[in-house]
Amino acid sequence: MENNRRPESMQRITTPELAQAFIDEQLTAIRAQVGSRKVLLALSGGVDSSVCAALLIKAIGRQLVAVHVNHGLLRKGEPEQVVEVFRNQMNANLIYVDAVDRFLNKLEGVFDPEQKRKIIGKEFIDVFAEEAGKQDGIEFLAQGTIYPDILESDDGIKSHHNVGGLPPELHFELVEPVKFLYKDEVRVVGKALGLPDSMVYRQPFPGPGLGVRCVGAITRDRLEAVRESDAILREEFAAAGLQGKVWQYFTVVPDIKSTGIRDGKRSWDWPVILRAVNSIDATSASVEEVPWPLLNKITARILSEVKGVNRVLYDLSPKPVATIEWE
Amino acid sequence: MENNRRPESMQRITTPELAQAFIDEQLTAIRAQVGSRKVLLALSGGVDSSVCAALLIKAIGRQLVAVHVNHGLLRKGEPEQVVEVFRNQMNANLIYVDAVDRFLNKLEGVFDPEQKRKIIGKEFIDVFAEEAGKQDGIEFLAQGTIYPDILESDDGIKSHHNVGGLPPELHFELVEPVKFLYKDEVRVVGKALGLPDSMVYRQPFPGPGLGVRCVGAITRDRLEAVRESDAILREEFAAAGLQGKVWQYFTVVPDIKSTGIRDGKRSWDWPVILRAVNSIDATSASVEEVPWPLLNKITARILSEVKGVNRVLYDLSPKPVATIEWE
Numbered sequence: 001m002e003n004n005r006r007p008e009s010m011q012r013i014t015t016p017e018l019a020q021a022f023i024d025e026q027l028t029a030i031r032a033q034v035g036s037r038k039v040l041l042a043l044s045g046g047v048d049s050s051v052c053a054a055l056l057i058k059a060i061g062r063q064l065v066a067v068h069v070n071h072g073l074l075r076k077g078e079p080e081q082v083v084e085v086f087r088n089q090m091n092a093n094l095i096y097v098d099a100v101d102r103f104l105n106k107l108e109g110v111f112d113p114e115q116k117r118k119i120i121g122k123e124f125i126d127v128f129a130e131e132a133g134k135q136d137g138i139e140f141l142a143q144g145t146i147y148p149d150i151l152e153s154d155d156g157i158k159s160h161h162n163v164g165g166l167p168p169e170l171h172f173e174l175v176e177p178v179k180f181l182y183k184d185e186v187r188v189v190g191k192a193l194g195l196p197d198s199m200v201y202r203q204p205f206p207g208p209g210l211g212v213r214c215v216g217a218i219t220r221d222r223l224e225a226v227r228e229s230d231a232i233l234r235e236e237f238a239a240a241g242l243q244g245k246v247w248q249y250f251t252v253v254p255d256i257k258s259t260g261i262r263d264g265k266r267s268w269d270w271p272v273i274l275r276a277v278n279s280i281d282a283t284s285a286s287v288e289e290v291p292w293p294l295l296n297k298i299t300a301r302i303l304s305e306v307k308g309v310n311r312v313l314y315d316l317s318p319k320p321v322a323t324i325e326w327e
Numbered sequence: 328m329e330n331n332r333r334p335e336s337m338q339r340i341t342t343p344e345l346a347q348a349f350i351d352e353q354l355t356a357i358r359a360q361v362g363s364r365k366v367l368l369a370l371s372g373g374v375d376s377s378v379c380a381a382l383l384i385k386a387i388g389r390q391l392v393a394v395h396v397n398h399g400l401l402r403k404g405e406p407e408q409v410v411e412v413f414r415n416q417m418n419a420n421l422i423y424v425d426a427v428d429r430f431l432n433k434l435e436g437v438f439d440p441e442q443k444r445k446i447i448g449k450e451f452i453d454v455f456a457e458e459a460g461k462q463d464g465i466e467f468l469a470q471g472t473i474y475p476d477i478l479e480s481d482d483g484i485k486s487h488h489n490v491g492g493l494p495p496e497l498h499f500e501l502v503e504p505v506k507f508l509y510k511d512e513v514r515v516v517g518k519a520l521g522l523p524d525s526m527v528y529r530q531p532f533p534g535p536g537l538g539v540r541c542v543g544a545i546t547r548d549r550l551e552a553v554r555e556s557d558a559i560l561r562e563e564f565a566a567a568g569l570q571g572k573v574w575q576y577f578t579v580v581p582d583i584k585s586t587g588i589r590d591g592k593r594s595w596d597w598p599v600i601l602r603a604v605n606s607i608d609a610t611s612a613s614v615e616e617v618p619w620p621l622l623n624k625i626t627a628r629i630l631s632e633v634k635g636v637n638r639v640l641y642d643l644s645p646k647p648v649a650t651i652e653w654e
Contacts, residue, residue, distance in 0.1 A: 113586065215583065254583045256542065258653040259440065261646065273640060289619040296614075299643040311649045313600060313640040316626040319588065322638045326585040 004150050006180040013185040019192035022185075023055065026177045030059040034140055039175055040132050041066045041142040042124060043094070045074070045082040046205040048178060049144030051190040053086065055177045056142055058193065062093040065138065067131050069124065072100035072223070073209030076231040085199065099127055104220065111217040111255070113327035120208040132172070141172040145179045146186055148282040182281040201244040204282070212327040216255030221308060222270060226253045228306045229272040236298045237276075246288045249276035251302075252326045253309070260310030271311035272302050277324055285319040331477050333507040340512040346519035349512075350382065353504045357386040361467055366502055367459050368393045368469040369451060370421070372401070372409040373532040375505060376471030378517040380413065382504045383469055385520065389420040392465065394458050396451065399427035399550070400536030403558040412526065426454055431547065438544040438582070440654035447535040459499070468499040472506045473513055475609040509608040528571040531609070539654040543582030548635060549597060553580045555633045556599040563625045564603075573615045576603035578629075579653045580636070587637030598638035599629050604651055612646040 013019050039056060043049050043066040056064040066086060070079045079096070086092040106119050132138040178186055183204065190200040206212055210230070214223045229251040237243055252273040260267040274295075279285035299312040315322070340346050366383060370376050370393040383391040393413060397406045406423070414421040433446050459465040505513055510531065517527035533539055537557070541550045556578040564570055579600040587594040601622075603615035626639040642649070 215585065254581075254585075256581045256583050258542065258581075258649070260644075260649045262648055267648070271644075274643075287623075292616040295643055299645075303644065303648045311642060311644040313642050313644075315638060315640050316601075316622055317587075317598075317630065317638040317640075318626075321589055321594070321630045322585070322587045 004179070006147055010180060013181065013188050015188070016192050019185075019189045022189055023058075023192060026055055027059045030056060030175060030177060033173075033175060034060055034063065036063065037139045038135060038137055039064050039140040039142050040128055040135070040138045040172070042128060042144075043068045043082065043086065044144070044205065044207065044209070045078055046144070047183075047186055047190060047200060047202050048146050048204070050195065050199050050202075051186050051193065052142055052144035052176075052178050053092065054090070054190065054193045054195055056175070057090060057092055062091075064093060064142070065095060065131070065135055066092050067095045067097060067128060069097045069099050069127050071103040071120065071123065071209065071211075073103065073120070073211040073214075073218075075205070075210065075234075076227050085196070095131060097127055097131065099123070102127075104218065104223075107211065107218045109217050113212060113215075116211055116218070116327065117208050120211055124207075139173060140175045142175040142177075143179075145176045146181050146183060147179065148182065150179065151283065184280055197244070203248045203250070206325055212325050213250060213252045215252055215326050222253050222255065225270060225272065225306050225308050226251055229253070229302050229309065232301050232305060233274060233276075233298060236294065236301065240291075240294050242276075242288075242290075242294075246276050247278045247285070248324060249274070249288070251275070252315075254326070258311055262310065267310050269308050269310035271313050272306065272309050273313045273315055273326075274298065275315040275324070275326075277319070279319070279324070282324065285324050287316055287318055290314070331506070333474055337507060340508065340515050342515070343519050346512075346516045349516055350385075350519060353382055354386045357383060357502060357504060360500075360502060361387055361390065363390065364466045365462060365464055366391050366467040366469050367455055367462070367465045367499070369455060369471075370395045370409065370413065371471070371532065371534065371536070372405055373471070374510075374513055374517060374527060374529050375473050375531070377522065377526050377529075378513050378520065379469055379471035379503075379505050380419065381417070381517065381520045381522055383502070384417060384419055389418075391420060391469070392422060392458070392462055393419050394422045394424060394455060396424045396426050396454050398430040398447065398450065398536065398538075400430065400447070400538040400541075400545075402532070402537065402561075403554050412523070422458060424454060424458065426450070429454075431545065431550075434538065434545045436544050440539060440542075443538055443545070443654065444535050447538055451534075466500060467502045469502040469504075470506075472503045473508050473510060474506065475509065477506065478610065511607055524571070530575045530577070533652055539652050540577060540579045542579055542653050549580050549582065552597060552599065552633050552635050553578055556580070556629050556636065559628050559632060560601060560603075560625055563621065563628065567618075567621050569615075569617075569621075573603050574605045574612070575651060576601070576615070578602070579642075581653070585638055589637065594637050596635050596637035598640050599633065599636050600640045600642055600653075601625065602642040602651070602653075604646070606646070606651070609651065612651050614643055614645055617641070 013022055041053055043053050053066050068082045087094040103123055110116050187200050210226045214226050233251055253270050257268050276288040277285040302312050340349055368380055370380050380393050395409045413419040430450055437443050514527050537553045541553050560578055580597050584595050604612040606612035629639050
């Protein structure tokens, strides 16, 4: 039985000193657990898996085999950026896997969110197992699981692909160095590890990526609308000085259409939903009160630049009663 | 071939004097057209049909048989208010028809917006025909068609139940005294007719009512969520002094669900979409920039008071590219 409960005695990590103490402790623990053996890591490029990767690279260098799976559900420009930062700048042992068709074909026609998460989670495991098979002597699987993931799974609210999804026949042992950290602590630790700000303050991104933001059954065209509108939102938030200030922001495209008028003709297209929230630890969240001129600018850009879209909505819902993600 | 084109020479009605001239002209025209015969009117209670009714009551008194059909798609408290104002205060010859089950049964499982509009429009005509059959010598059908309805139908953007839906075998002749008026002109004329402000500045309401705001196939529970959230929005806009200032505001509940948390458990409920726009003549519209404290208050009330709802969204889309209504 694995220990999935944060120790009562564990102090909240709020300072560089506390972060350094945590890092030293984890480096010792990782080295003790892993020895000279090899570790496989799912490196999505989000802050959790990036901090996890940085800890492992620091602890065991190129014994870490970091696998970046492009499952077609990543943000615009993200796969390229992961390769640049980890392979080129940090000299990681990085394997890039193009699995776009594999994932999207498996997801075709699947509209149930839990089912989508499970398929994406299972494909992840399968891809890692295949990569492990190509390597000699992989014995560990590292994961960027953080504490809210564990808490939410306990509550039965959502399944997380990076909690307990490993089939026992794979004989991987888990390495989860950040599993007792809250989100704010992950960032403090990331800073102390010397990760660049653009990575540490990067917005959280769920394991299933844009897949849970392409609400309902995923199609390539609607997924493209999510990706393009998300890029516009991030660009405009950055230009307005909100990057790093607003905790998380993204777009959602549900599988509904409404009437509109384009070039004098009736249109029948999707809405894009903007979501921007603030939170300390992801267990609750409040809505960012975005200034109207910025909302209007983002709306105008999305309506003119994103194909198949004729409406833009702003999600006003705090967590609870809503969750941060839609699925 | 009926004349459906506003005369080039027609002046925009902006003053009480111009309104009075229009009224005098219409009273003469109505009396000339109708003589001592009877007219049937679909009185929805919206500003268009109310102004149409007031013109007819002024012109021909109780020769007008005003039929108010409660099709189950009306706003909260609306059927009661129509009876109070027209029967009790204006002494109209008003017939109240409870057709809730009839409409909702016909609409069950119908998700195509054009199909929904057509069914609602056809049922309207049928109900009138039945009411006409119960009266002696009805020869006319009055309708509160206004000019943007005609223009939008010409453009093929939407079908309007009150444009050209009459089957020829009914032998009704149309009386449409406000069919060349833009929305702002309808209000000026309504004021000049002595209608109460609460009616003249009442928000426009489409013929199919809440039916086109219960996006997709109409169900009784989702329709109730539209009605209750709409009542909260109207109440809070009134309390904030926005009634009569914002041109049109309403709520929409599409047939999609998303995750949430209620009482610590996963919820899977609908979003409510808030729509508030300003417009002169309904051919274009801009979005009302509602202050954040009001948006937050409305959101909190809807999330706590409306059953089956776990999100609130604000529609940021101008017309064009979107339309004011969703269907």
